Amino acid sequence: MKKTKILLVSDGGVTKALMQKMYELEPYGAEITLVEDTDMPSMGYITDRMGLLEREGINAAPSCEPLLENCADKEIIVVHVASINREVIAASPNLKVAAVLRGGIENADAPALKERGIKLINAPWRSxxxxxxxxxxxxxxxxxxxxxxxxxxxxxxxxxxxxxxxxxxxxxxxxxxxxxxxxxxxxxxxxxxxxxxxxxxxxxxxxxxxxxxxxxxxxxxxxxxxxxxxxxxxxxxxxxxxxxxxxxxxxxxxxxxxxxxxxxxxxxxxxxxxxxxxxxxxxxxxxxxxxxxxxxxxxxxxxxxxxxxTPHLAGTSCDTMRNSVDICFEDIKNYIQGKPMTNISN
Missing domain, CATH: 3.40.50.720 (NAD(P)-binding Rossmann-like Domain)
Known part of the structure; x- marks a missing residue:
């Protein structure tokens, strides 16, 4: 059976531990690679990055090096706040689905993904x-x-x-x-x-x-x-x-x-x-x-x-991060099984 190669990028919000849920996709034919965005070790860094992307756009943030180093053969990339920008897209010739574990999609270049026919999914109600x-x-x-x-x-x-x-x-x-x-x-x-x-x-x-x-x-x-x-x-x-x-x-x-x-x-x-x-x-x-x-x-x-x-706390909850993974897990499982995905954003 052909494997669906998936790259997971954890950080200080959606941690390696939370990403373990995605390994439950393996019985459906997924081959998982997990890397860590070490530039985003805690929620303070993550909140700052989110604000930067919202104010200045996708090109304001640098690419995540572990993501770039591991994306070449992947069909699905799953990130939290790491950017899926034109550099990442160009380095991912096999990419079919980009998943952003957030309510918004500011850290994904939606027009560039659409140009390539790559589906963009997110977790719209996570928080x-x-x-x-x-x-x-x-x-x-x-x-x-x-x-x-x-x-x-x-x-x-x-x-x-x-x-x-x-x-x-x-x-x-x-x-x-x-x-x-x-x-x-x-x-x-x-x-x-x-x-x-x-x-x-x-x-x-x-x-x-x-x-x-x-x-x-x-x-x-x-x-x-x-x-x-x-x-x-x-x-x-x-x-x-x-x-x-x-x-x-x-x-x-x-x-x-x-x-x-x-x-x-x-x-x-x-x-x-x-x-x-x-x-x-x-x-x-x-x-x-x-x-x-x-x-x-x-x-x-x-x-x-x-x-x-209050200092931008409304969405802060351990459950928010877990919800992100759970929501995207279901869509990715549907994709692997040839079923429609629910939370397509492009």
């Missing part, structure tokens, strides 16, 4: 549960002053009165507005429903009937912003969605409403958000993603008393 959990946590933390109270206690201060004292509401009396109703947005809706919140949704890429079938109200963006006590955005960053929310959109929000961003900083006009927070034209914000990471000590967000800030 959906982690981000949804985190998003609801950020809503509650900002509304209930959890992070602020924690910080003040460590400073020796026992504070019982906060900037938002007059509009600290229970979740079951709140309307949660979700912009973007994909893998993450739907999971945020499910979690907020469990708290008894009313859920309203805007998604320009989905039909209102699909939103209504999920038990949510489909609104225009303008109406969602006007009605919501929490506005959370869950869209992919693209030319269509860059700075999707700006001064006009923040001006439509309630002065007591909270804005939550656990998606991408580029979805928001940062200067407009800062102005809305500084002038208290919105109630507050909880933000996990920033234009430049890490934050500098003079970043204006750090001077505000109506924000909860």
């Amino acid at each position: 959906a549960d982690a981000v949804a959990d985190f998003t609801v946590g950020m809503m509650i933390a900002e509304n209930k002053n959890i992070a602020r109270a924690h910080k003040l206690l460590f400073e020796g201060k026992w504070c019982k009165n906060y900037t938002n004292q007059s509009y600290i509401h229970n979740m079951n009396r709140s309307t949660v507005g979700i912009i973007g109703f994909g893998y993450i947005g739907r999971r945020v809706a499910d979690r907020a429903k469990a708290f008894g919140s009313k859920i309203v949704v805007f998604d320009p890429f989905q039909k209102p009937e699909a939103i209504e079938r999920a038990g949510c109200a489909a609104l225009s963006l303008e109406e969602l912003l006007k009605q919501s006590d929490y506005v959370t955005i869950h869209m992919r960053l693209s030319d269509q969605t860059r700075e999707y929310l700006g001064e006009k959109e923040f001006s439509l929000m309630k002065p007591t409403a909270y804005f939550i961003n656990t998606a991408r900083a580029g979805l928001v006009d940062t200067s407009a958000l800062l102005k809305a927070l500084q002038t208290k034209s919105i109630g507050g914000a909880a933000i996990d993603v920033f234009d430049k990471e890490p934050l500098s000590q003079d970043n204006p967000f750090l001077k505000l008393d109506n924000v909860t800030l």
Whole structure:
């Protein structure tokens, strides 16, 4: 039986141990080679690389040498954040499937792969549960002053009165507005429903009937912003969605409403958000993603008393990495067996 040669590239996120799952493909005719991207030994390096690729594109990152050294005869290449760029593609004449164990595909040159007829697959919902959990946590933390109270206690201060004292509401009396109703947005809706919140949704890429079938109200963006006590955005960053929310959109929000961003900083006009927070034209914000990471000590967000800030943690979970492998494992198994793959991105 002809073997399907597969190259796995582990790193400090999707480790060698997690990649062992792929060896279960051997009974289906896979021949596995496992190498390690030693330039990405931990999540700090990985997060920085992801940010670089998102900001500057596929050519901003160097090729992974162990990948280049072992790709020549491989039919499938599986990476986490190592780049599948034109150099790698040119060095892989037998390549048929490129698998990126991430929700996004920024570290793969999708047009170059398409030119060669190489299928690109990824793990689109790998971090959906982690981000949804985190998003609801950020809503509650900002509304209930959890992070602020924690910080003040460590400073020796026992504070019982906060900037938002007059509009600290229970979740079951709140309307949660979700912009973007994909893998993450739907999971945020499910979690907020469990708290008894009313859920309203805007998604320009989905039909209102699909939103209504999920038990949510489909609104225009303008109406969602006007009605919501929490506005959370869950869209992919693209030319269509860059700075999707700006001064006009923040001006439509309630002065007591909270804005939550656990998606991408580029979805928001940062200067407009800062102005809305500084002038208290919105109630507050909880933000996990920033234009430049890490934050500098003079970043204006750090001077505000109506924000909860976290260092790009929303997708962080041991389960996220395991999900990545499990999702792509099923598609690769289908490919080897001649069945359709589910998560094709090109």
